[in-house]
Amino acid sequence: MSLMDWIDERIHLKELIKGQLTEYYVPEEINLWYSLGGLALFIFIVQVLTGILLLVYYIPHTDFAYDSIQRIMTQVPYGWLIRLVHAVGATMMIAAVTLHMVSVLFMGSYKKPRELHWMSGFLLMLLTLGIALSGYLLPWSQLSYWGTTVATNAAGTVPWIGPELNRFLRGQEIVGGPTLSRFYAMHVALIPATMVLLVALHLFLIRRTGISDPPGR
Amino acid sequence: MGEGRSEQEILLESRRKFLGQCLAVLGATALGGALYPVVQYLRPLEADKAARKVEVDLGEIPMGTAKTILYRGLPTLVINATEGVVAISAVCTHLGCIVKWQEERKMLFCPCHAARFALDGRVLGGPAPAPLEVHPVTVAGGKVMLGA
Ligand code: HEM
Numbered sequence: 001m002s003l004m005d006w007i008d009e010r011i012h013l014k015e016l017i018k019g020q021l022t023e024y025y026v027p028e029e030i031n032l033w034y035s036l037g038g039l040a041l042f043i044f045i046v047q048v049l050t051g052i053l054l055l056v057y058y059i060p061h062t063d064f065a066y067d068s069i070q071r072i073m074t075q076v077p078y079g080w081l082i083r084l085v086h087a088v089g090a091t092m093m094i095a096a097v098t099l100h101m102v103s104v105l106f107m108g109s110y111k112k113p114r115e116l117h118w119m120s121g122f123l124l125m126l127l128t129l130g131i132a133l134s135g136y137l138l139p140w141s142q143l144s145y146w147g148t149t150v151a152t153n154a155a156g157t158v159p160w161i162g163p164e165l166n167r168f169l170r171g172q173e174i175v176g177g178p179t180l181s182r183f184y185a186m187h188v189a190l191i192p193a194t195m196v197l198l199v200a201l202h203l204f205l206i207r208r209t210g211i212s213d214p215p216g217r
Numbered sequence: 218m219g220e221g222r223s224e225q226e227i228l229l230e231s232r233r234k235f236l237g238q239c240l241a242v243l244g245a246t247a248l249g250g251a252l253y254p255v256v257q258y259l260r261p262l263e264a265d266k267a268a269r270k271v272e273v274d275l276g277e278i279p280m281g282t283a284k285t286i287l288y289r290g291l292p293t294l295v296i297n298a299t300e301g302v303v304a305i306s307a308v309c310t311h312l313g314c315i316v317k318w319q320e321e322r323k324m325l326f327c328p329c330h331a332a333r334f335a336l337d338g339r340v341l342g343g344p345a346p347a348p349l350e351v352h353p354v355t356v357a358g359g360k361v362m363l364g365a
């Protein structure tokens with residue numbers, strides 16, 4: 001008896017796989033745009049995997065961050081590959097999420113009963129931008145440093161709470177060690193964990209309502 | 218099932234199976250290709266297996282004392298003894314603890330199960346089954362050189 005049969009006999013897994021995967025039917029007229037959410041999820045998984053690998057050599061400290069990245073790029077076998085997949089993947093993920101949102105918008109897939117899908121998706125897009133912004137500071141390069149200075153300055157222009165928000169993000173008056181620490185915590189723990197939960201909700205909602213019919217049907 | 222099926226159905230099913238197998242082979246190849254760099258990335262760095270050639274300043278080791286350094290990535294004692302400078306592995310041959318140089322007793326002592334070794338690596342007592350490895354050194358210009 002195969003392992004699969006052993007498992008199936010106990011928890012009836014095959015029936016679930018059949019109903020949810022191999023024999024899950026979708027509208028016939030479905031088009032390429034419908035693949036973008038899945039693409040974004042795939043890139044997210046790649047980011048999590050390469051991100052965990054980067055953690056092996058990355059040192060989140062202002063004295064060591066830059067050199068640890070140089071070491072990944074020049075000394076660690078295939079370090080350049082892991083890092084560039086992560087860096088390029090970040091841009092690709094934003095592209096995928098944005099195009100996904102645009103397609104949902106112009107096909108009208110957000111309409112009743114799928115408003116919750118849109119709201120959870122909107123939060124996921126914000127978090128994607130947030131994780132990319134926080135990751136960008138981690139190499140502690142000139143580009144990272146000044147990019148973050150500008151981005152946190154932008155937060156400082158929010159009416160009323162702006163200056164306080166700016167200080168809260170930076171952990172002090174200017175971008176420095178405390179900023180690196182909080183961006184690091186956001187980048188590798190807070191945001192990805194929140195995203196996993198929201199993706200689970202997003203997928204659950206999609207399965208509950210079924211996928212939308214393309215327009216004109 | 219079986220008799221009731223048309224030729225068309227049987228053909229479709231065997232094609233489905235064949236395509237599935239092709240997909241499995243492709244998938245396994247892609248997975249292998251992706252896994253190879255990951256394994257290489259995670260392997261301990263050769264460069265960190267460290268210095269095959271080490272230089273120690275004799276000035277850092279007053280007469281009668283010893284200094285623990287890393288030689289080929291392993292703890293090694295450089296001892297400035299009256300008999301001359303000795304470099305000897307500090308990894309106990311019993312269960313691998315790090316042995317210490319005892320200045321007064323002029324021997325190496327393992328804190329784990331009390332194995333004792335002489336300056337030439339010989340076992341003087343305790344559970345150690347084999348002598349410690351002594352590395353040849355050259356002393357020149359106030360420097361001790363290992364593994365030239
Ligand atoms: C659990 C998931 C993740 C972990 C553990 C992680 C970890 C890291 C680490 C350690 C770095 C610093 C190394 C480097 O700069 O190359 C980094 C950089 C970066 N990450 Fe992530 N990351 C994760 C997910 C993501 C996601 C989902 C995105 C984008 C949507 C992203 C975008 C970035 C960006 C833009 C950088 C800077 C790239 C660079 O300039 O090299 N990360 N990440």
Ligand code: FES
Nearest residue numbers: 309311312327330
């Ligand atoms: S490990 Fe040294 S005596 Fe046991």
